[in-house]
Amino acid sequence: MPFVNIKTPEAALTSDQKAEIGHxxxxxxxxxxxxxxxxxxxxxxxxxxxxxxxxxxxxxxIPEAYRAR
Known part of the structure; x- marks a missing residue:
């Protein structure tokens, strides 16, 4: 079973972005x-x-400019 663990700063990605990365x-x-x-x-x-x-x-x-909006 392939398993990938991605760690990202809190609030750096939106739910849609996380879903796209997963896909x-x-x-x-x-x-x-x-x-x-x-x-x-x-x-x-x-x-x-x-x-x-x-x-x-x-x-x-994370710099403010990189936070999810």
Whole structure:
């Protein structure tokens, strides 16, 4: 069973964008594993609390311009 875990900053994506990512990732995996993989493919999109992870030793907060509207 293909399993993909995507972590993204909280509020960076809309529900529609997350659904599109889930669909497109599934399509990509079906290309590699065949149509038989579709019903068993899991795409998990986890939202990480803003400031809940670090980049270059500094807490990361998503810039306002990149927040979902």
């Amino acid at each position: 497109r990732v599934t399509e990509m995996l079906v290309e590699y594993f065949s149509e038989a993989a579709r019903p068993h493919t899991m795409v998990l999109i986890e939202e990480v609390l803003d400031g809940g992870y670090y980049r270059a030793d500094e807490p990361f907060s």
